[in-house]
Amino acid sequence: MEEEKRIKLKRLFKKIGNIVSYVFITILMLIAAFLIFYVICGKIAKSKNENPPFALYTIISPSMVPSINVYDVVFVKKTDVNKLKKGDIITFYSTNTFFGNTPITHRIVEVINMPDKTVNFKVKGDANDVPDDEKVLPDNIIGKVMFKIPKLGKIQYFLASKKGWIFAILIPSLIILTYDIFKIVRLITLRRKINGFESENKDTIDKIENDRRQEIENEIANKNVANKIGTIINNNPNVQVAVENKKVVETNTVTTESGTVTKSVTTNTTTISAVNVQNEDNKN
Numbered sequence: 021m022e023e024e025k026r027i028k029l030k031r032l033f034k035k036i037g038n039i040v041s042y043v044f045i046t047i048l049m050l051i052a053a054f055l056i057f058y059v060i061c062g063k064i065a066k067s068k069n070e071n072p073p074f075a076l077y078t079i080i081s082p083s084m085v086p087s088i089n090v091y092d093v094v095f096v097k098k099t100d101v102n103k104l105k106k107g108d109i110i111t112f113y114s115t116n117t118f119f120g121n122t123p124i125t126h127r128i129v130e131v132i133n134m135p136d137k138t139v140n141f142k143v144k145g146d147a148n149d150v151p152d153d154e155k156v157l158p159d160n161i162i163g164k165v166m167f168k169i170p171k172l173g174k175i176q177y178f179l180a181s182k183k184g185w186i187f188a189i190l191i192p193s194l195i196i197l198t199y200d201i202f203k204i205v206r207l208i209t210l211r212r213k214i215n216g217f218e219s220e221n222k223d224t225i226d227k228i229e230n231d232r233r234q235e236i237e238n239e240i241a242n243k244n245v246a247n248k249i250g251t252i253i254n255n256n257p258n259v260q261v262a263v264e265n266k267k268v269v270e271t272n273t274v275t276t277e278s279g280t281v282t283k284s285v286t287t288n289t290t291t292i293s294a295v296n297v298q299n300e301d302n303k304n
Contacts, residue, residue: 071162073098077111077123078173083145084109084125088165091173094125096163101139106131109165110143115154123162126152 058076065072075096079088087109088094096111104110111125126143129151133139138158144151178184 071098075111075162077125078176079125080173083147084127085147087127087146088125088168089170091171091177093169093172093176094165095167095169096125097166098162099164101158101161104128104131104139104141104161104164110141110156111162111165112143112156113160113162114152115157115160125165 058074061074062072077094077096079090079092079094082090094109094111106128109125109127111123113119113121114124126145128141129144130142131139132142132155140158141156141161142151143156179188
């Protein structure tokens with residue numbers, strides 16, 4: 021009973037481990053596919069001197085706290101500027117040379133309609149007391165923030181560091197190596213068990229094979245006996261046949277006063293005797 025419980029528990033853990041492994045691998049494949057698609061889209065947009073259809077940005081300042089915290093990653097989607105409205109959070113390039121080409125993420129506090137029928141936007145960080153001095157031009161808008169991924173930027177910065185690269189390469193390599201060693205040990209252990217079983221049961225296996233071989237030989241011998249009997253009876257209906265098992269290899273014919281007796285052995289263990297009944301009756 022205890023052994024059955026142990027086996028069931030072992031199978032359960034193995035099944036759970038397989039499920040976790042498959043889920044982990046699936047997630048990694050999805051992330052890899054997304055990153056490949058993200059890079060390709062960015063390259064294509066850059067070659068056309070356009071903003072990509074979507075982008076990921078890590079927040080490095082607390083100007084949008086508490087809505088967006090430092091190290092949060094925002095998902096920005098390219099949007100028609102005419103559909104932007106007050107309250108939307110956008111990512112843009114500022115006209116202030118102090119920020120250079122660093123993208124900024126702030127909230128729209130006012131939509132300004134210009135005489136040339138274009139729109140400008142006044143923005144403000146949620147944690148700031150006053151709006152930004154510079155208005156945001158439509159051409160400088162990267163897109164609208166659709167959602168955020170909390171603290172994902174910490175992983176990004178960690179992986180970008182020297183320790184992060186070591187962790188990202190060394191740990192998975194050790195996991196794969198450990199798993200391979202575990203599989204090799206299991207195979208060696210299984211092979212030893214099989215060899216031990218074969219060694220312990222060799223005599224039994226040999227005996228079974230010998231017994232089976234003897235059974236086959238006996239079956240063949242019995243079939244030959246039956247064929248011989250049938251041949252004798254077909255050639256002479258007045259013959260009675262007797263079969264005796266003994267270790268004699270002999271074939272001969274003997275004529276006596278009471279009739280003709282034919283002895284024929286088809287195997288090393290069987291003797292067939294045939295007596296002519298008609299001759300016996302004539303004698304009487």
